[in-house]
Amino acid sequence: MTTRKPGLRERTRQAVRSQLMEVAWDLFVQQGYDATTVDEIAAAAGMSQRSFFRYFATKEDVVLVKFEAVGELLASVLADRPASEDAWTALRHSFDVIVEATExxxxxxxxxxxxxxxxxxxxxxxxxxxxxxxxxxTPLVAERMNQPADPGPAALTAAALACLNVANIAWLVSDGTDSLRRLVDDAMAAVQPVRHDVAR
Amino acid sequence: MTTRKPGLRERTRQAVRSQLMEVAWDLFVQQGYDATTVDEIAAAAGMSQRSFFRYFATKEDVVLVKFEAVGELLASVLADRPASEDAWTALRHSFDVIVEATExxxxxxxxxxxxxxxxxxxxxxxxxxxxxxxxxxTPLVAERMNQPADPGPAALTAAALACLNVANIAWLVSDGTDSLRRLVDDAMAAVQPVRHDVAR
DNA sequence: ACAAAAATGTCAGCCACTGACACGTTGTGC
DNA sequence: GCACAACGTGTCAGTGGCTGACATTTTTGT
Structure with a gap:
């Protein structure tokens, strides 16, 4: 009884969601993503296929929601970086939350x-x-730029994310052998080498 | 009759492909991509749905093949750029083939x-x-870098493409009002400002 | 002219995804 | 306590992308 907090119902919903994510994860690991049908996932979680789609809009989403929170996490870390840091350095440091989680x-x-x-x-x-x-x-990056003309902040952000992506893929190719931190460092350094002239 | 050149058959195949692309294009423009079914496209081109899929692996491909050739075009232009140009500048100039086509x-x-x-x-x-x-x-970019350590060239390439992408989207948002050339310039300049120190 | 090869249509079927409806459970206001 | 509304779920039917199999009809090489 009693709807004590704004979301007794919401909590069970989240519970079912994460249970579906777990079940799906296991199946994906065992037999691969494509080889796993939504019916299987739903059955393994004890519900109908139709109900699965009441919790996730698409089959991809069961996996992709894991990335959703990361965006906001990155944003909050980036916002907390000292104002003295230039955009590129700040971006590099915010990526550390991913690097550290991976380590x-x-x-x-x-x-x-x-x-x-x-x-x-x-x-x-x-x-x-x-x-x-x-x-x-992008808006956070814009704050750290001298003259944030229109495509500039988005370009810088996209470039940094591209580096992160390249590093991630290189890390994946190495089967986790390489240091992700080093790969991210190298990737970002290759694009924007340390600018001593600007620093002083 | 007569199989004059290595590919009379191949030519008709290409002809059918481009005809499908045209028909699909018109339908997509008229009623949108999602609202157009493969059956419609196939019917409009006078063939069965099954045959459509003998020419294109997926519905998306009818559109996406338009981008396929661009990759090789970019690569050939990049390879022809003077060896004196640094990677970033050379990439910027190879993007000009896209800019000019758009203009x-x-x-x-x-x-x-x-x-x-x-x-x-x-x-x-x-x-x-x-x-x-x-x-x-990436391999072409690697040739233009001083010390092409592993994730470096890929990162630089990915960053440049990210800039191109950002510029393209900004251009799309402006409904083609802005100058794509200027947007690409600004995007790429924001990531790698002209490095006078290196130039001399 | 004829046999091999290739293109096409039809059919059946899988899978992701959706709308509609009916049923049971669970809270809510009285 | 009870009726009522809201919600979660299963079932069913259907759409659309996509594939394998098979039979039929062209092409094409000789």
Whole structure:
């Protein structure tokens, strides 16, 4: 009884969602993304296919929602970086939340990248997610630029995310052998080498 | 009769393909991408749905193949740039083939961007295409870098393509009002400002 | 002219996804 | 307590993209 907090109902909904995500994750790891049907996932979670689609709009979403929170996380970290940092450096540091999470549990990150690389739809979905991150980060990047003319902040943000992406893929190719931190460093350094002239 | 050249058959195949592309294009422009079924396209081209899929693997492909040739075009232009140019500048100049094509026929470019923005699948597909371009350009970029350590060339290429993409989207948002050339210039300048120190 | 190869249509079927409806559960106001 | 509304769920039917298999009709090489 009692709807104590704004969301007794909402909580169960979230519980079902994460249970679906878990079940789907296991199946994807075992037999691959494409080889797993929504019917299987739903059955494994004890519900009908129709109900699955009441929790996730598409099959991809069961995986892709894992990226959703990251955008806001990146944005909040970026906003908290000291104002003295230039945009590129600040972006590099905000990416550390991803790097550190990956270092904390490399196997999870590796599995996630592996799954999202299996299907064209998922690869594409990850890129779409990054577009969303870009939208979140661009205004914050603009604040750190001298003269934020229109395409500038978005370009800088997109370039940084592209570096992150390249580093991630290189890391995936190395099977997690390489240091993701180093790869991100190198990728971003290749695009914007340390500018001593600007620094002083 | 007579199989004069290595590919009379191949030519008719290409003819059918481009006819399908035209028919599909018209339908997409008229009623939108999602609202157009493959059956409609096939019928309008006078063939069965099954045959459509013998020419294009997916519905998206009817649009996306338009981007395929661009990758090789970019690569060949990039390879022909003077060896004295640094990678970023050379990339900027190779993008000019796109800029100039767009200036030559802005309406086509605009329609293409509009269509590919209608559907999530197409938006994603365009990004996937860029990944392919990236693979083609990366080795050429590596040649122009001082010390092409592993993630470097890919990162630089990806960053440049990200700039191109941002410029394209900004141009689309402006309905083709802005100068695409200027947008590309600004986007790429924002990421790698002219480095006078390196130049001399 | 004839046999191999290729293009096409039809049919059946899988899978992601959606709308509609009916039923049971769960809170809400009285 | 109880009726009522809201919500979650299953079932069913249907659409659209896409594929394998097979039979039929062109092409094409000799």
């Amino acid at each position: 904390r549990d490399p196997r999870y990150g590796l599995a996630l990248l592996r799954i999202t690389d299996q299907s064209a739809a998922l690869r594409a979905g990850r890129l779409e997610q990054q577009l969303h991150w870009q939208e979140l980060l | 030559r026929d802005p309406r086509y470019g605009l329609a293409l961007l509009r269509i590919t923005d209608q559907s999530a699948a197409l938006r994603a597909g365009r990004l996937e295409q860029q990944l392919h371009w990236q693979e083609l350009l």
